[in-house]
Amino acid sequence: MKDAFGTPQSLLILGGTSEIALATARRLVTRRTRTVWLAGRPSPALDSAAAELRRMGADARTVSFDALDSEAHEEVLGKVFAEGDIDMVLMAFGILGDQAHDEGEPLSAVRVAQTNYTGAVSAGLICARALQAQGHGSLVVLSSVAGERARRANFIYGSSKAGLDAFAQGLGDALHGTGVHVMVVRPGFVRSKMTAGLDEAPMATTPEAVALAIETGLRRRSETVWVPGALRVIMSALRHVPRPVFRRLPV
Template sequence: MKDAFGAPQSLLILGGTSEIGLATARRLIARRTRTVFLAGRPSEALDTAAEGLRALGADVHTVPFDALDPASHEVTLGKVFAEGDVDMVLLAFGVLGDQARDEQEPLSAVHVAQVNYTGAVSASLVCATALQNQGHGSFVVLSSVAGERARRVNFIYGSSKAGLDAFAQGLGDALHGAGVHVMVVRPGFVRTRMTAGLPEAPLATTPEAVAAAIESGLRRRAETVWVPGTLRVVMSALRHAPRPLFRRLPV
């Protein structure tokens, strides 16, 4: 259960090697989180991430999880909830893809869609049902400002995030009144391994800044969080820009 201050005592991260996910875990462990489940493909990176969190004093478990294997999600994630109540689930996995390549290789584009949307939908529904059954908990979904309006430079990734964003908002509406808090987080350009080597966009941020925004959003029980907050205004302007103008913008 969450403590008297509303901080989660147990955390499940879907995408256990995510830099944003791990930054969030470190921040929450420094508060009151004591049990962490890192779900991801078995790897040295996953084990290293777990050891790093254990060094901070948390009880950390690794969970084999593959976004591309939805048939396994119910059993795999069900085992986590069978261990006891989970106060917070953070969906933090995703792939950026390579827009130029993916346009030429449809199967590569499908891979992006399957990880970012299909896999996320499957895992989300399994976790949402478990949270609803236990009667409490927060479900946090890492979306992206790229989903606000598909742009020429990354419309494959952007469309997958747009789908996930719409799904998560609908999920939040469906769970309203069930004791489950759903929060959609929309970061801009985040300096991570995934974006290494790419031209840095304006208002770029860090995993630690996103983690701080997540923690703040949890306390406020926010439904949507922009990181940084200025992007709410920027993306609103882009979303409503007439298409002829939008096509001329260097975005």
């Protein structure tokens, strides 16, 4: 169960090598989180992340999880929940893709969509059901401002995040009143390995800043978190810009 300050004592991360997720785990472990499951494809990076959290005092475990293997999600995630209640699930897996390449290679574009959206639908529904059976817990979904309005430069990635965002909001409505809290996190450009080499967008942020926003949102039981917060106003304005004008904007 969460402690009196709303800090989860157990955490499941789907996407166990995500820089944002690991920054969040570090913050929570320095508070009261004691059990951390890192779910992802087996790799030295996954093992290294678990070892770091153990050095910080957490009981960190790894579990093999592939967003693209939806048929295995029920079994894999069921085993995690069978080990004990999970106070917080952080869905942090996703790929950016390469827009220029993916437009000419539809199967590559489909892989982006399947990873970011359909994989999340499968895992999200399974985790939501398990949390509801517990009667408590938070499901935190890493979305993106890219999903607010598709841009020419990354509409494949943006559309996959738009689908994820809409799914998570609807899931939150479906779970309202059950004791399960769903929080959608919408970061802007995050300086990370995934964005290395890309031109930095205005108001760029860091994994640590997103982690702080997640922790604050959990404490407040927020339903939507923007990082940085000013993006809420900016994206609200951009959503209503006429398309002929929007096409000419340097966004």
